[in-house]
Amino acid sequence: MATYTITVNNQKRTVDVLPDTPLLWVLRDELNLVGTKFGCGIAQCGACTVLMNDNAIRSCSYPVSAVGTNKITTIEGLSEQGDHPVQQAWDEMDVAQCGYCQSGQVMAAVALLKRKPHPTDEDINAAMSNICRCGTYVRIRKAIHLAAQKK
Amino acid sequence: MKQSTTTTNISRRNFLKITSLAGGGVLFGFELLANVAPEAAADAAPLFSPNAYLSIDPNGIITLMAPNPEIGQGVKTALPMLLAEELDVDWNKVVITQAAFDKEKYGNQSAGGSGAIRGRYEPIRKAGAVARQMLIAAAAQTWSVPEAECATENGFVLHKTSGKKLGYGELATKSASMPVPQNIKLKDPKDFKIIGKRIKNIDNHGILTGKPLFGIDTRREGMLYCMVSRPPAFGKKLKSFDDTEARKVPGVKNVVRTENVVAVLATNTWAAKKGRDALKVEWEEVSKPESTTDHLAAFKDLILQKSEKPDRNDGDAEKALGGAKKVLESVYEVPVLSHAPMEPINFFADVRDGKAELYGPTQVPGRAISDVAKALGIAEANITLGLPRQGGGFGRKLRSDNVVEAALISSAAKAPVQMLWTREDDMQGDFYRPSSMFRYRAAINNNNELDGWYLTAVALNGRAAAVDNFPAGALPNYRVDGHSLPTNIQTGPWRAPTHNAVGFAEQSFLDEIAHALKKDPIAFRLELLEKAKSNPTGKVNYDVEKFKGVINLVKQMSNWDKNTPGRFKGFAAYYSFSTYVAEVAEISIVNGKPKVHKVYAAVNCGQVVNLSGAENQVQGAIVDGLGHAWFTELTFDKGAVQQKNFNTYKMMRMQDAPLDVEVQFVTTNDAPTGLGEPALPPIAGVVCNAIFAATGKRIRKLPFGNELKA
Numbered sequence: 001m002a003t004y005t006i007t008v009n010n011q012k013r014t015v016d017v018l019p020d021t022p023l024l025w026v027l028r029d030e031l032n033l034v035g036t037k038f039g040c041g042i043a044q045c046g047a048c049t050v051l052m053n054d055n056a057i058r059s060c061s062y063p064v065s066a067v068g069t070n071k072i073t074t075i076e077g078l079s080e081q082g083d084h085p086v087q088q089a090w091d092e093m094d095v096a097q098c099g100y101c102q103s104g105q106v107m108a109a110v111a112l113l114k115r116k117p118h119p120t121d122e123d124i125n126a127a128m129s130n131i132c133r134c135g136t137y138v139r140i141r142k143a144i145h146l147a148a149q150k151k
Numbered sequence: 152m153k154q155s156t157t158t159t160n161i162s163r164r165n166f167l168k169i170t171s172l173a174g175g176g177v178l179f180g181f182e183l184l185a186n187v188a189p190e191a192a193a194d195a196a197p198l199f200s201p202n203a204y205l206s207i208d209p210n211g212i213i214t215l216m217a218p219n220p221e222i223g224q225g226v227k228t229a230l231p232m233l234l235a236e237e238l239d240v241d242w243n244k245v246v247i248t249q250a251a252f253d254k255e256k257y258g259n260q261s262a263g264g265s266g267a268i269r270g271r272y273e274p275i276r277k278a279g280a281v282a283r284q285m286l287i288a289a290a291a292q293t294w295s296v297p298e299a300e301c302a303t304e305n306g307f308v309l310h311k312t313s314g315k316k317l318g319y320g321e322l323a324t325k326s327a328s329m330p331v332p333q334n335i336k337l338k339d340p341k342d343f344k345i346i347g348k349r350i351k352n353i354d355n356h357g358i359l360t361g362k363p364l365f366g367i368d369t370r371r372e373g374m375l376y377c378m379v380s381r382p383p384a385f386g387k388k389l390k391s392f393d394d395t396e397a398r399k400v401p402g403v404k405n406v407v408r409t410e411n412v413v414a415v416l417a418t419n420t421w422a423a424k425k426g427r428d429a430l431k432v433e434w435e436e437v438s439k440p441e442s443t444t445d446h447l448a449a450f451k452d453l454i455l456q457k458s459e460k461p462d463r464n465d466g467d468a469e470k471a472l473g474g475a476k477k478v479l480e481s482v483y484e485v486p487v488l489s490h491a492p493m494e495p496i497n498f499f500a501d502v503r504d505g506k507a508e509l510y511g512p513t514q515v516p517g518r519a520i521s522d523v524a525k526a527l528g529i530a531e532a533n534i535t536l537g538l539p540r541q542g543g544g545f546g547r548k549l550r551s552d553n554v555v556e557a558a559l560i561s562s563a564a565k566a567p568v569q570m571l572w573t574r575e576d577d578m579q580g581d582f583y584r585p586s587s588m589f590r591y592r593a594a595i596n597n598n599n600e601l602d603g604w605y606l607t608a609v610a611l612n613g614r615a616a617a618v619d620n621f622p623a624g625a626l627p628n629y630r631v632d633g634h635s636l637p638t639n640i641q642t643g644p645w646r647a648p649t650h651n652a653v654g655f656a657e658q659s660f661l662d663e664i665a666h667a668l669k670k671d672p673i674a675f676r677l678e679l680l681e682k683a684k685s686n687p688t689g690k691v692n693y694d695v696e697k698f699k700g701v702i703n704l705v706k707q708m709s710n711w712d713k714n715t716p717g718r719f720k721g722f723a724a725y726y727s728f729s730t731y732v733a734e735v736a737e738i739s740i741v742n743g744k745p746k747v748h749k750v751y752a753a754v755n756c757g758q759v760v761n762l763s764g765a766e767n768q769v770q771g772a773i774v775d776g777l778g779h780a781w782f783t784e785l786t787f788d789k790g791a792v793q794q795k796n797f798n799t800y801k802m803m804r805m806q807d808a809p810l811d812v813e814v815q816f817v818t819t820n821d822a823p824t825g826l827g828e829p830a831l832p833p834i835a836g837v838v839c840n841a842i843f844a845a846t847g848k849r850i851r852k853l854p855f856g857n858e859l860k861a
Contacts, residue, residue, distance in 0.1 A: 001401050018401060021421045029376065029419035034368040035361015037542070038420075039493050040574045044797035047493055075361035082360040090359050094351045094763045097771055098223025099358035100365060100493040100542030125806035131797060133493045133543050134223050135774025137808035139767065 009077025023059040035075035046130030049104035056111035075103035089147035097134035199323035203256035211320025222544030225764035237279030252516035252536040265728040265825025289325040340820040349763040366511035375416040378427035384790030386440040407563035440790030458632035466628035471603025475594035483656035486784035488584035494542020498557035501567035512541040519551035546644040582643030585611035589656040603628035624691035625683035647828035658723035658836025701733040704753035709735035721841025723833035728825025755817040772830035778803020780835035
């Protein structure tokens with residue numbers, strides 16, 4: 001076991017875990033931030049997407065020992081009131097069915113909009129590779145365009 | 152964003168403690184209160200709860216129960232909408248609570264067969280209407296006016312002539328003593344204010360802010376995280392294991408075995424996984440491991456065999472084929488699929504002292520409780536089962552294996568555990584959509600008419616054909632022979648069971664016939680439907696006018712007759728779960744690959760309850776069906792799955808999803824029919840028919856992505 005101090009949602013948090021522990025399990029099991037989800041464990045589905053600084057990373061395959069001083073943002077830290085423009089857009093478009101993948105989808109969309117405030121459909125295709133088993137892609141696309149208008 | 156609550160199963164003895172913690176804001180049905188000791192009940196806030204579905208406390212807090220498990224099909228929102236409509240309350244002011252399992256109070260609480268709305272449409276509306284009439288009675292008595300002069304609106308009873316007004320909360324105590332009305336009058340659909348409107352998913356806020364809504368999010372004092380070593384292939388069983396190395400992993404607390412799995416319990420998931428991976432497990436072969444190639448070889452043999460007992464046999468299909476001017480014959484094939492819900496299999500169980508507390512994802516809580524009771528040898532009355540939101544079901548959780556496994560592990564470990572499977576465990580441990588093969592033969596007579604149809608169908612472990620499907624009823628000679636290939640690979644219902652495979656094969660073959668007859672595919676269907684009406688043969692299990700209604704609607708929506716250069720259209724229509732769906736896809740071919748620009752869907756599912764949720768179900772079912780038809784297959788090598796995770800088990804992603812799916816519902820006040828599944832079966836045929844229109848290539852095997860590469 002080893003001790004790591006990482007910055008999550010603007011707070012310094014210290015955990016004592018095995019060095020190869022993926023960030024996902026540190027968030028979920030040690031810090032009780034369960035909004036970030038487990039889906040595949042091999043960085044394929046994106047249910048575990050969080051922000052590292054301004055970039056989307058797949059926390060299931062990112063060891064806690066590699067986080068260092070980078071700032072991690074999870075769905076819980078995206079806004080105080082759940083009113084980030086992407087969260088609002090997801091609510092207005094009523095995107096979710098089961099909802100399980102949506103925190104990862106939201107975080108991926110936030111990263112995309114930071115890079116490209118007005119993404120085209122092609123930009124969305126390239127950036128949004130998360131799997132939604134319920135098939136809400138049509139509404140996700142609309143919600144991203146709506147969020148871009150809000151900014 | 153609206154918020155909702157979820158209860159775990161609350162034992163009766165804890166009822167008062169919990170209500171007081173919640174400040175009286177969360178209340179439970181009267182049957183529960185009736186079981187609380189009288190002196191204790193006297194201390195509780197008086198409330199009005201004429202049935203288990205709702206309660207109103209004197210502060211005006213209105214709690215509506217969502218009785219069925221929410222797996223993404225939208226019932227946690229839609230079922231309370233039915234209550235709210237008849238109760239006549241402001242949707243923005245109600246509290247919605249997910250009920251725990253309680254068969255005495257809620258009857259069948261399953262999620263499957265597109266049945267929750269169908270089964271509860273009337274009973275739940277009545278539950279709301281009873282309460283509303285009792286509130287009116289209480290107000291009328293208070294004002295000494297006839298009930299007929301009173302009306303309700305948004306949580307108030309109004310006296311029309313005097314302008315008097317009382318809130319439901321103010322009337323709660325008095326209403327509880329009113330007689331339960333015997334003649335319930337439900338609202339006229341023209342007066343609906345909530346049913347049929349766009350209402351957002353009740354859990355949007357929780358989902359979008361990362362609240363612990365799902366089973367996998369369960370955290371309890373003293374809980375251990377658990378991973379299991381499960382059989383690596385069908386046909387294998389646990390023989391022995393050595394846990395020396397596993398126990399050395401920091402954080403690992405215990406290793407226990409049940410009959411067929413070894414479970415490692417630890418202080419966090421990662422330690423449990425590392426411990427699990429460090430186990431040395433020996434498996435023994437108990438039955439012959441099978442491979443997909445074995446199944447295909449057997450299918451190809453069975454598909455040529457005549458059945459002694461046809462599943463349906465109108466007229467004489469063999470004779471029609473024998474005397475035909477032309478016979479069309481095609482063989483269609485679909486692979487095994489895994490359910491792969493995004494939330495991997497998990498369950499929380501705390502089994503101690505002859506009692507069990509269970510919490511997690513299941514589509515069949517009733518079955519889960521009875522299976523756990525049997526497995527543990529304890530009474531069902533000693534088991535509680537709470538129902539979290541579930542990260543997808545698709546039929547996977549119609550089995551209770553995960554619930555029983557977690558309960559047995561907790562019982563062996565004598566500790567609360569959260570059992571979690573990895574994606575690889577899930578892919579190998581599923582109850583899969585069976586593979587199937589369909590051999591269609593069609594007889595075209597001298598008048599250039601289809602007059603004979605002979606389907607021979609084979610599937611793993613069960614029925615391959617939906618025997619009464621259209622065009623049954625429209626043809627003088629129609630026969631279906633079915634064969635089942637037994638296997639030791641677990642199979643089970645997968646969203647729109649049977650239909651999900653038949654829809655592709657049959658709707659593609661109908662398209663083939665239309666092209667062979669040089670008829671427009673839509674005109675051809677309509678012509679056959681006319682025959683089913685004017686000159687039906689045998690049982691006709693569909694309503695011709697409703698079928699025609701959705702077909703004509705989608706024709707109009709999609710501008711079917713208008714051709715745009717470079718764009719190609721495909722069509723299919725399908726009836727399942729009492730719902731009619733017709734779909735058109737518009738595609739182009741880019742670098743040899745289809746691009747789906749738009750899908751149009753016309754749906755007759757009776758009265759739509761939640762327009763937003765209903766539209767989402769149709770859009771999602773189309774994307775789901777299209778993605779699996781395009782990319783997904785699961786194959787076995789000696790009992791082991793060859794696609795163990797999403798790197799090889801390919802799923803639809805954004806880049807290939809249709810840019811838009813336009814949905815229109817036929818306007819009707821008929822009682823609701825199924826909607827979680829019916830839009831899925833036609834879409835594979837729709838897109839494959841469009842691919843034929845674009846390329847001349849007829850897809851007869853899924854996934855079609857492989858066929859287009861070939």
